[in-house]
Amino acid sequence: MTGKILFFTILFVVCGVLQSKISSKIKVCKRSDPQLSECIINSINDLRPSLATGDLGDGINAPPLEPFSIENLDVGQNSDFQITMKNLSIRGPSTFKIDKFRANINDLKFDLIITLPKLNIKGQYILNLRLFNTPLRSNGDILLKLEDYRAKINMKGIKYLRGTNEHMKFERFNLKIHQGKVKLFKLTNLFNGQKNLEEAANSIFLENSEFVLSNVYPSLEARLGELFTDIANNITADATFDELFPN
Numbered sequence: 001m002t003g004k005i006l007f008f009t010i011l012f013v014v015c016g017v018l019q020s021k022i023s024s025k026i027k028v029c030k031r032s033d034p035q036l037s038e039c040i041i042n043s044i045n046d047l048r049p050s051l052a053t054g055d056l057g058d059g060i061n062a063p064p065l066e067p068f069s070i071e072n073l074d075v076g077q078n079s080d081f082q083i084t085m086k087n088l089s090i091r092g093p094s095t096f097k098i099d100k101f102r103a104n105i106n107d108l109k110f111d112l113i114i115t116l117p118k119l120n121i122k123g124q125y126i127l128n129l130r131l132f133n134t135p136l137r138s139n140g141d142i143l144l145k146l147e148d149y150r151a152k153i154n155m156k157g158i159k160y161l162r163g164t165n166e167h168m169k170f171e172r173f174n175l176k177i178h179q180g181k182v183k184l185f186k187l188t189n190l191f192n193g194q195k196n197l198e199e200a201a202n203s204i205f206l207e208n209s210e211f212v213l214s215n216v217y218p219s220l221e222a223r224l225g226e227l228f229t230d231i232a233n234n235i236t237a238d239a240t241f242d243e244l245f246p247n
């Protein structure tokens with residue numbers, strides 16, 4: 001009888017340990033670790049293949065980073081130059097490099113700077129242009145090659161009680177895009193495929209691409225900030241603070 005109770009007790013304890021509420025794919029860091037920032041950097045780097053596929057383990061799913069999809073982006077809605085980019089497929093986000101990471105566990109502040117060495121973007125566009133008072137409309141494929149884009153992300157966690165357990169969730173990330181180099185900005189089927197016009201227009205776009213793209217950043221920053229906050233909160237949702245950052 002005693003043996004049976006002992007057996008069930010052990011089984012219960014073992015299951016309890018195995019049933020930790022954080023995905024087994026995520027390496028947790030001790031909050032007392034003097035190298036906490038480095039530990040978290042390693043943990044994020046280890047998670048990279050899972051971030052690429054979006055399978056974060058233990059039933060936690062996120063939108064895949066590779067390729068990363070954006071349904072649509074609008075530029076210059078109230079101007080003579082309006083472009084809508086649709087169905088964008090972005091290759092390269094999972095090759096991000098962490099340039100800087102600073103964790104302040106007392107204030108639950110995490111500041112991150114990443115570089116995206118290469119991004120290849122494919123999708124469709126709809127262009128509405130007013131040229132010498134003549135409206136022009138084109139649609140076709142858009143190709144973009146971007147290099148060395150950077151993003152600065154500030155994260156702030158807040159602790160809250162669920163029952164008697166302390167949990168943590170993130171406030172909306174503050175995300176800022178720092179423009180890198182635009183290597184290719186190409187629209188196909190411009191002006192019904194009139195080759196000379198198309199080439200001329202594409203070289204104008206490439207020359208002005210940084211300006212054109214800069215119009216997209218505020219809404220892109222807000223959307224990516226929200227998305228990454230949701231992903232992070234999905235990862236941490238069921239774990240207590242002690243499971244996330246053990247003593």
Ligand SMILES: *[C@@H]1O[C@H](CO)[C@@H](O)[C@H](O)[C@H]1NC(C)=O
Nearest residue numbers: 061062063227228230231234
């Ligand atoms: C977060 O989790 C919910 C519930 O599993 C899921 O519906 C949602 O798509 C997830 N959000 C992200 C951004 O992964």
Ligand SMILES: *[C@@H]1O[C@H](CO)[C@@H](O)[C@H](O)[C@H]1NC(C)=O
Nearest residue numbers: 086087088089090122123124
């Ligand atoms: C979206 O793009 C993919 C290729 O990246 C293409 O196969 C698909 O047809 C596109 N979908 C729409 C609705 O245009």
